[in-house]
Amino acid sequence: MDPRVTLLKEFYRGLPRDHAKLETNGHGFGFLDALLAGGAELEYGELTLSGLLHKYKLAHIPESRMDAFLHSHVEKDCNVCLYFDGSANQTFCFNLDNNNRENNREMLPEMETAVRLLRKNLGRHGCEPLVVASGRGYHVWGRLDGPVPNGRLYKFMLHAAVATVAEIHAQGQDHHRIKFNFYPDPRVQDVVSLRLFGSLHARNRVFSHILGPEGPLDESASWEYFATHLRTRAYPVASFDAALAGISTLDT
C-alpha cells in the first residue's frame, strides 16, 4: 500500500470509511456503474459550476473499494472527502471560508489573522493544529489520541472560534468576511464532508498545501509535515478534558 494512503488512514482514523464524497471529472452512466461496482450506492450526484467537476455521495462502500479511492486520491485522480462519525470522533476541524459573494478565492487579510489567532488560541489549550489550504480558506484540524463525544468537541470549537472572532474584531477587521464552520456539527450529521489532505483544488488544480507556523509548505514538505504531525502532535484527551473544564468554568 502507498505509504501516503497509510498516513491518511491513520490521521483520519475513526471517520467512517463506508461512505464518502468523491470529486472527479468522471461522469456518465458507464462511469457511474463502474464507480458503484462492488455494492456502493449513490445517494446523490452533483455537477458543480467548476468546469465538469462532479461530486458523488456514496454509501455502503466496501473497504477494498475505499482503499482504491484513497489510492486515487493520493495519485490526484480524484478527491476523497469523508464524513464524521455521528457520536464521537478523534478528529475535529474548523472550516474557515472566505464569505464574500464575489472574488471569494482571494486570500483576505482577515483570513490570515483568523488562522494565526485560532492557532494561538488552540495552542493555549495545548493543541497544535494541522492547517491545510482549502478552496476558499483553510481547514484547521485537531487530532486527539482518542475519541471524544461530538457535543464536547463542538463546545470546545465554539469557544475557540468565539475567542478568535472577538480578537479579529478587536483588531479592527471585519469578522463577517470569514465564515466559520465546525465539524463534527451535531446539527448537520452526515451532511457535510471534508476533503482529505493531499487533494488537488477542484478549480485551480493546486495542491492542498499545509500552512506551517512559519508559512506555506510545498507538496513534498507538506507530506513530511503531515507525517511528523501524525507521529508527534496528537492532542491528549486528558488535556482536551482539562481545557474544556476550564471553558465550562468560564460559562458559569
Add this chain to the structure above:
Amino acid sequence: MRTIAIDLDDTLNDFTETLRRLEFVRDGTFALAEPVFQDYLARVRLGEVAGGNLLSTEYTYFRQRIHQVCYQKALARPDGVAFLQGLRKDGWRIVICTQRDLRRAQSCTRQWLAENGIPFDHLFMAGNKIVFCKCWGIEFLVDNDEFNIIHGSRYGVTVFYPRTAASPTPAEGHSDDPCGPRPFHNFEEILPWIQG
C-alpha cells in the same frame, strides 16, 4: 436505455404556491425578533436570493430553512406522478435533476419522492442542467427554468416545460427546431414527443 431528466420545484410540484400558501410560525428555533422574521419571510416569498455581499448570512440560513419546509409540504402534480410511473413501466431511466442543495435536502427529497410514489433512478443537483444533460447524454429534460427552455435546443437537449402565464412563448423558444422546447399543460402530452 432511454433516459429523461426531470426537475422538481414548480415542475413536478407546486413549490412557489406552497411557499405563498403555508403559514410559518416563529418558534424557538428561529433566533429572530418577530419583525425580522416577518421581513425575512416576505423576502423569501418574493424570491430574494442574496443576503448582500456575503455568501452566508442570517437571511440565507433562514431562506434555506423555509425552503426545506416547502420541499416537504409541496404537492406533487398527479399527472406528473402518473407520467413517471408510466415511463418506469416502459423501462425508462429517470434522473431527478434539481438545483436544491442536496447536501441538506437529500433526505427530505427522497422521502417526498417515496411518499408520492415517484419512481427514479438517480438524484442529481446541477447548477446548469443543460450542461449536465449534455455530459450525461440525456436528450430530454422536463424543467420550468427559462434559461434551460431558451438554451436547451442549442445543445441538443429538448426541454418540456409546464405552460404558465410566465412561460416563454414558442417563438422565444426556437419553435422550428426539432429539438426546440415544448410547453405542455398536462404531462401526458409529453409522451408522443419522446416516443417517436
